Amino acid sequence: MRRVITTTMFAATMMLALPIGSHAVEVQSLRGGEINVEKPEAAPSYKQITAKGGIARSYETQPPLIPHTIDKDRIDLKSNSCMRCHSEKNFEKEKAPKVGDSHYETREGKTLATTSSRRYVCTSCHVPQSDTNPLVQNNF
């Protein structure tokens, strides 16, 4: 998943960078200042950790964190590999937590037989963890 995002970001950067490279003078901010467009540094890759029995929520409405690696998982238009275990059809067989009930509701409050399309991209809210020092300390 991360690699897909990295590739997409790289492609997007290249698309931005190419025209800028050839007309460097023409690109200015609205106030006339120069815009410094550089390829962003690639995010360092951290080892995703696994936690037996899941990770406890830090606050009541927190989307549960993913206690396993997801680097081989893929969510795209055609398939969502998270659902191989977490769907209403497979969770019992795979002994995995089922997708939350709220995820079956449409925006209008109608309950569907399968997950609502607005909840399709699991990793928008649910993320794996790695054992690192926080970049910014906070007291939340």
Add this chain to the structure above:
Amino acid sequence: MKGTLGTIVFGMTLGVIGWGGFNWSLELTNTEQFCISCHEMEDNVYQELQETVHWSNRTGVRATCPDCHVPKEWGYKVMRKIKASNELLHKMLGTIDTPEKFEEYRLTMAMSEWKRMKSSNSRECRNCHAFKSMSLDKQQERSADRHDPFVWAELDGHNPDMTCIDCHKGIAHRLPAGWEEAVNNDPILRVEAAAE
């Protein structure tokens, strides 16, 4: 007498050259270079492979197209090569020559390959992966738990009742839309809930 000996030597030489030449050209069609000489393969499945662990990994062992898609044993290999003439036909017909057509046929092609792997008990997977050589304590716990009964079955001399491809689908290429329903409705591919 002299003529007979000459004929035998001549026949042997011809045999060596003919047989060697046949195998040599067969091996030429068994390379990644050959596979991706068709844009259908290079633009779709080959790109997808490069995102996976079979392409790049910690130990630097790479599996290329023929490692999974062509049997190593000679008899099975030749059978597969004969069946591949159908693929040449479709290359000429242009069945999958655009990304849209490829997507349309992806499920059909995936199902056919899954069936081939399942009916050979995942033979090509097992060229590298064997239950007997799995170190379960080096696997993640959830993987180890699931492999454990099969490892023991094999160590005890039984045939494990599931095969690699039963679970490990879509590991080297993207999964087609609707694959789960298609697999559950297929008499060969369907996996009955494993008895615990």
